Amino acid sequence: MSLLVVGVWMPTVAVMGNDEVASFRDLFQPPLRPVWDQPRSAVDDAKVKLGRTLFFETRISKERNLSCNSCHDLNKYGVDGIDFSIGFEGHKVGRNSPTVYNAFGHVAQFWDGRASTVEEQAKGPILAAGEMAMPSADACVSELKKIDGYKEMFAAAYPEAKDPITYDHVGDAIGAFERLLVTPGRFDRWVGGRDDALKPEEKKGLELFVTKGCATCHGGSLLGGNQYQKLGLVKAWPNQKDQGRFAITGKEEDKMKFKVPSLRNIAKTGPYFHDATSTSLAQAVKRMGQHQLGMDLPKEEVDAIVAFLKTLTGRVPKEFVQAPELPGMGAKKAAPASFE
Numbered sequence: 001m002s003l004l005v006v007g008v009w010m011p012t013v014a015v016m017g018n019d020e021v022a023s024f025r026d027l028f029q030p031p032l033r034p035v036w037d038q039p040r041s042a043v044d045d046a047k048v049k050l051g052r053t054l055f056f057e058t059r060i061s062k063e064r065n066l067s068c069n070s071c072h073d074l075n076k077y078g079v080d081g082i083d084f085s086i087g088f089e090g091h092k093v094g095r096n097s098p099t100v101y102n103a104f105g106h107v108a109q110f111w112d113g114r115a116s117t118v119e120e121q122a123k124g125p126i127l128a129a130g131e132m133a134m135p136s137a138d139a140c141v142s143e144l145k146k147i148d149g150y151k152e153m154f155a156a157a158y159p160e161a162k163d164p165i166t167y168d169h170v171g172d173a174i175g176a177f178e179r180l181l182v183t184p185g186r187f188d189r190w191v192g193g194r195d196d197a198l199k200p201e202e203k204k205g206l207e208l209f210v211t212k213g214c215a216t217c218h219g220g221s222l223l224g225g226n227q228y229q230k231l232g233l234v235k236a237w238p239n240q241k242d243q244g245r246f247a248i249t250g251k252e253e254d255k256m257k258f259k260v261p262s263l264r265n266i267a268k269t270g271p272y273f274h275d276a277t278s279t280s281l282a283q284a285v286k287r288m289g290q291h292q293l294g295m296d297l298p299k300e301e302v303d304a305i306v307a308f309l310k311t312l313t314g315r316v317p318k319e320f321v322q323a324p325e326l327p328g329m330g331a332k333k334a335a336p337a338s339f340e
Helices: 018-028 042-055 118-127 137-146 150-157 167-178 186-191 200-211 281-293 299-312
Strands: 002-005 008-011 228-230 257-259
Touching: 018 186, 018 200, 042 150, 042 167, 118 137, 118 167, 137 150, 137 167, 150 167, 186 299, 200 299, 281 299
Parallel strands: none
Antiparallel strands: 002 008, 228 257
8 A cells, every 4th residue: 555645655554564664775775885995096095185185274265264174074974063154254154064974975066956066066165255265266276386295295196187286176186085975874784684783763763754755855875965855845944035946047946945965964963954943853853744744743753763863873984084184284283083
């Protein structure tokens, strides 16, 4: 038997057994696997090292005080934990900063999808007036060329380039690093066949997550990130000032459409939504039920779904994401870091 939920057919169930819940594995294949420890060529390794260094580099911001890591703190699951990140001269950015972990696997970057890849996205905030606020790509390149050590790092990463320090290479190197920011966890052991990887309450939450219709948008390995959807599909979203993708495409059908966020590490990456209007995961789940599914989920169901969502918390080795030594600064590191 099946049920039409918000225009999508979903199975109806009572209380499922382990075998029935296990049938949901196909919705989340393949399980995430670590990639940071995979063998790389010397050039690729140099590119990743350069990208990681640039990710923490503050001297390519106008006030020399901001880096990628300022808003996407690798020690905080790739976010800064506040409603809107603080940019140049205390300016608040327009949307809540999403996590960089697993972002390379998304259909596009930014909430409105205006960048197609992490390499393209990495070049945006450096030049954005309200963020890192460098006046131009040439100014960024000029600054890097002044810093002892970067010439050798760029040459190692781009050995065939006549002039390796370019703005495109800045984005390319940061992207190479970000493509290794994968966070497999306990949920992936379940997706891979380990039935005992999830506890009964977590399986109940997974059952509800699928049968209520959440997995319609939050499916695949990343549980989201692979499509756009109207926010307020059933019940209008309270904040209508930000029309999402409409500002990029100008198409009427794109009003209030945003990239569906991945739910990986969602328990650690609040506040939630592009407008940061939910501060707790339980509140976010409750609101999604109301606005996307037309359901007023009772507390016990919300709690079970939250228990499941907590199984999506993964990790990467702290030695991979810790702040590196920055060129021209001796033994001084960009900032302390130790991933939980």
